[in-house]
Amino acid sequence: MSQYWSATVRGLTPYVPGEQPKLDNLVKLNTNENPYPPSPRAVAAIAGELGGDGAALRLYPDPNGDRLKAAVADFFAGHAIRPANVFVGNSSDEVLAHVFQGLLKHERPILFPDITYSFYPVYCGLYGIEHVALPLADDFSIVADDYLRANGGIIFPNPNAPTGRLLPLAAIEQVVAGNPDSVVVVDEAYIDFAAAEVPSAVALVARYPNLLVVQTLSKSRSLAGLRVGFAVGHPQLIEALERVKNSFNSYPLDRLALAGAVAALDDREHYDATRSAVMATRAQLVADLEQLGFAVVPSAANFVFARHARRDAGELAAALRARAIIVRHFRLPRIDQHLRITVGTDEQCAALINALKEIL
Template sequence: MSRFWSKVVRDLTPYVPGEQPKIANLIKLNTNENPYPPSPKALAAIEAELDGDAARLRLYPDPNADLLKSAIAKRHGVTTAQVFVGNGSDEVLAHVFMALLKHEAPILFPDISYSFYPVYCGLYGVPYIQVPLAEDFTINPDDYCGQTWNGEQCGGIIFPNPNAPTGRLLPLAAIEQMLKANPDAVVVVDEAYVDFGGETAISLVDRYDNLLVVHTLSKSRSLAGLRVGFAVGHPDLIEALERVKNSFNSYPLDRLAIVAAVAAIEDEAHFAECCNKVIATRDTLTADLASLGFEVLPSAANFIFARHPQRDAAELAKALRERSIIVRHFKLPRIDQFLRITIGTDGECQALVTALREILA
């Protein structure tokens, strides 16, 4: 700690990203990356952008990324005025915490959820209440429909759907229940994993002006290395995000990210093929782990959340690492005996099952 640090920095507990180890022949199942490459059309778009006139890289990109907004709007049946884009969904979420989640009343999010949420609250001075998940690790919408602050409605609600790290999915009817119960607070649905088994809440944005849905191209579109995220909601919500963005970084997406993201969104066949392969492998892995005695939570994401009733999760993670297989272990209350396992290729998941069978034996 330095005497030059501000009080905000001194009080922060930063987010800890998933490990990106430099180990040869590693089976990496810890950060929910897609095991399959992005659309060939995305790579072709990058090459075309460079081959056309590489000197354009000396110029700033389009600050509004209009080409990308149009592609997103077309795919989801909304207008470009309802679309915001940013440098990965984490940046989009950061602007959401500043622009739309009220700072004078506590916001609500699950006690077991994306661990960046309390970090953003600390960074921006947003009070919050962590609402406990049910015993089966589901979100109970009734817990988000009451009065929470001196008889007033909460300052906002945010949660991933499917939730992370549990993978459990909340149906759209439950989301509508929250929207109706909190008409004066923004409800943010973080849909990083929805393409692997859920139904997007974007279909509700024209009916609820307090709904914002956040997506990323890092997971189902295999573009984690390019950092592209977006939000869809009422134009008034989008305008607030644009005001914050243009007070922070007017050019969040570079030229190559914009053209690659457009191509990836337009390649529906590749997108569907990759998602279906991940879902099929997830189902197989879930059955294989159950046969080894694991309890596996129902997942609609590209990962599963599992525990073994007789074996310590930290010890299992250590034993897997010794075999060059990395999974995610959270040393947190209620979930310290679970492992979050990213869905890899069929071969990678079979290697995981073989290793676990040896460890358990």
């Protein structure tokens, strides 16, 4: 701690990202990265943007990201989404940061689950936002009725993280319709790994001006290294985010990120193939874990949340790490006996299961 720190900095408890260990022959199942490469069209678009000599990099990128906004709107065209409904930013984390500052900073506290994305309370600390953490049910599901109370805004992931549980669209609509005077933010980082018949909350945007849906290209498009996120909502909500962005950084997305993101959104065949592969592997992983005595929370994400009936989660995580297999263990109330395991390739998940057989 330094005398030069501001009071805000002294009071912060920063977010701790998933570990990025440098181990040989690592099976990395701790940060929910997609195990498959991104769309070849995205890679080609990035290379094309560079050109032979990279001269394009001397020029600033489009500050508005108009092509990317159009690509997002086209992807959701069936829900009457237009570019004016879209905001783009440097990762969904940055988009969420602008959301907290621009839409969730009011006199009343905001609401979110007690077990959820741990960046939410960090944003509250950074921006001085009061919050109330509402308990999940015993099965880790979000109780929609609990959110029908006075508040300064509501945010929750769907599927929730780190549990992976999905809140049905009807329950989301109940929360949105029951809070007409508050912004409801649905953080859909993992929605693309839900069953094909499960719609995004974007389907509700045209009917509810208080709904904002945030997504990322890090997970289902395998572009975690490119850092691209977006939000979809009523143009007045989008305008608030643009005002914050243009008071912070007018050029949040570089030329390569914009080119790759547009191409990735356009390549629906690759998107469908890789998400289907992850979902199929997830089903096999759940079955294998259950055979080994794990209880697995129903997951609609590219990870599973599991606990063993007789073995300590921390000890299991340590024993796996000794075998160069990394999973996520949260030392937090209610979930300290659970492991969050990213769905990797079939080979990676088989290596995990074989290691667990040895350990158990």
